[in-house]
Amino acid sequence: MSKFRKKGGKELPPISTASLPDIVFMLLFFFMVSTTMREVTYMVHIKLPDATELSKLEKKSLVSYIYVGEPLPQYQKTFGVAPRIQLNDQFANVADIQDYIIAERESRAEEERPHMITSLKVDENTKMGIVTDIKQELRKSAALHINYSSRQRAER
Amino acid sequence: MARKVPEIPAASLADIAFMLLIFFLVTTTMDVDSGLERRLPQWVPPEQLDEDQQIKERNVFVVLVNRNNDLLVEGEYANIENLRERAKEFMANPYNDETLPEKEPKQVPYFGEMMVTKGVISLRNDMDTQYGTYIAVQNELVAAINELRNELAREQFGKPYSELNMDQQNAVREIYPSRISEAEPKKVGGN
Numbered sequence: 001m002s003k004f005r006k007k008g009g010k011e012l013p014p015i016s017t018a019s020l021p022d023i024v025f026m027l028l029f030f031f032m033v034s035t036t037m038r039e040v041t042y043m044v045h046i047k048l049p050d051a052t053e054l055s056k057l058e059k060k061s062l063v064s065y066i067y068v069g070e071p072l073p074q075y076q077k078t079f080g081v082a083p084r085i086q087l088n089d090q091f092a093n094v095a096d097i098q099d100y101i102i103a104e105r106e107s108r109a110e111e112e113r114p115h116m117i118t119s120l121k122v123d124e125n126t127k128m129g130i131v132t133d134i135k136q137e138l139r140k141s142a143a144l145h146i147n148y149s150s151r152q153r154a155e156r
Numbered sequence: 157m158a159r160k161v162p163e164i165p166a167a168s169l170a171d172i173a174f175m176l177l178i179f180f181l182v183t184t185t186m187d188v189d190s191g192l193e194r195r196l197p198q199w200v201p202p203e204q205l206d207e208d209q210q211i212k213e214r215n216v217f218v219v220l221v222n223r224n225n226d227l228l229v230e231g232e233y234a235n236i237e238n239l240r241e242r243a244k245e246f247m248a249n250p251y252n253d254e255t256l257p258e259k260e261p262k263q264v265p266y267f268g269e270m271m272v273t274k275g276v277i278s279l280r281n282d283m284d285t286q287y288g289t290y291i292a293v294q295n296e297l298v299a300a301i302n303e304l305r306n307e308l309a310r311e312q313f314g315k316p317y318s319e320l321n322m323d324q325q326n327a328v329r330e331i332y333p334s335r336i337s338e339a340e341p342k343k344v345g346g347n
Contacts, residue, residue, distance in 0.1 A: 021173050027177055032184075035184035037185075054191060127283065128287060128290055
């Protein structure tokens, strides 16, 4: 009889899964804290430009977004490939921006309105013509505080 | 002896938590929203625009961007790499150069009487300029002013601009105001 011979019939004890929920909850809380909800479904393709002098958008509730870029492939049949403006969940024209800003303003509390910011998420290959038009519309609707959304670039 | 309450099975807890986890993974994004913060000028109806508001030529730093994304700074071709240095030199004017902007004395808290520049940076772009280039140029101009403010803050208070309190920041801002004006777009160069 060897001392090291395996005893037949003895099974490996099953790994305890009692701590699995705890691990998953830990992951869950990590993602809940570190991420933010998507605001809308993108209907345009946006590759943000790079910049170094960034400031963060502190209060999400004060921000309204304007998206500009080429429509995604599934919309190109109806809307073409020229850069378009997206407000909320639909394509829009430059003329719709004033109404959009007014609607956004109406949905905020009175005391928050002066601190509202408009975030422009514009694809870097867009021509300035459309951006300038948007800026003129924003000036007309007195939404003067804007933020050109861009990604962090490493300092040269 | 009281009857034992039957234990709730915890085997499915993991599945429930996984479902929640996957829901959050799908519906949220990781990216923090950040960007270049700017303020637009008040809207002025075209008929009220007074054209006779003249600024001396030496006080204006003209940056033009054409449809091919080329830069024209103060009347000569320039690279975006040099723009920050040029803008800093223009706003600071350390040797009181005749061609760089004038300065006027001004009382500033914490600093006493300082010579404050009258310089204005004027940025004009074409309708067909790429947005990426425009942001890069804006970024360099903002960076130039931020760097000047930082240098001044370090000199005076020994810490960077962002760590100063409100009053100190206001004082630094008064010495280096962020005067970047954007002209109405029109065709520049090319055809």
